Amino acid sequence: MENRLRELRRARGMTQQQLADAAEISRQTVIAIEAERFNPSVLLAFRLAKALGVTIEDIFIFEG
Amino acid sequence: MRIGKMDFAKRLRLRAGCAVACLCIGLGVIIVSVVANGFDPYRHAFLLGLGTGLTGAGAVKLRQTLHVLRDPGKSRATRIEEEDERNRSIEMRSSQITFYIGAIALSIASVITAFYDQKVMHTLSIVLLLLLALKGISLLVLRRLG
Numbered sequence: 001m002e003n004r005l006r007e008l009r010r011a012r013g014m015t016q017q018q019l020a021d022a023a024e025i026s027r028q029t030v031i032a033i034e035a036e037r038f039n040p041s042v043l044l045a046f047r048l049a050k051a052l053g054v055t056i057e058d059i060f061i062f063e064g
Numbered sequence: 065m066r067i068g069k070m071d072f073a074k075r076l077r078l079r080a081g082c083a084v085a086c087l088c089i090g091l092g093v094i095i096v097s098v099v100a101n102g103f104d105p106y107r108h109a110f111l112l113g114l115g116t117g118l119t120g121a122g123a124v125k126l127r128q129t130l131h132v133l134r135d136p137g138k139s140r141a142t143r144i145e146e147e148d149e150r151n152r153s154i155e156m157r158s159s160q161i162t163f164y165i166g167a168i169a170l171s172i173a174s175v176i177t178a179f180y181d182q183k184v185m186h187t188l189s190i191v192l193l194l195l196l197a198l199k200g201i202s203l204l205v206l207r208r209l210g
Contacts, residue, residue, distance in 0.1 A: 020144075024144055025148050025150075026145060026151065028150065028151075029148055029150040029151075032150055038150050
């Protein structure tokens with residue numbers, strides 16, 4: 001699944017560590033999601049969306 | 065943030081309790097190995113080693129857990145590290161791989177030992193069957209709960 005996490009994070013001037021702290025996950029997980037090596041659960045997707053102030057659909061692009 | 069039905073602080077307190085139990089059992093085993101007479105040297109050394117190992121593991125775990133419990137910053141960092149979704153997924157995959165490699169190694173070992181020692185072969189086979197039975201039971205229980 002593709003995502004715009006890096007783009008949205010950078011647009012808000014956040015570091016990976018700041019986003020990780022806001023979403024209460026490890027920085028390695030942020031790195032893995034940005035590199036599209038790891039697909040998060042719905043719960044984590046909601047936490048990331050909340051931390052960035054956007055909706056899940058703004059971050060993740062589902063091409064079924 | 066919760067894992068299952070238990071929050072992190074409660075889980076840490078439970079962990080500290082288990083560490084204390086491990087420490088006490090270890091000390092008990094050491095005392096038994098030193099005080100009790102009639103053990104042959106092998107059993108005496110085995111019990112002493114077991115007791116020392118349990119005591120050491122309990123003491124280290126207790127120290128780590130109390131350190132995390134007392135420091136809010138460290139507690140938050142540990143909670144994030146332990147509850148992190150990716151870390152848990154990696155741990156789960158690692159456990160699965162370890163289980164299957166262990167089961168295969170036990171099967172191979174029991175076949176090889178069948179040529180040399182029937183007792184060892186029986187022991188290994190029983191351990192393998194118990195492992196597989198436990199896996200089946202845990203799958204059934206988790207399917208019911210999930």
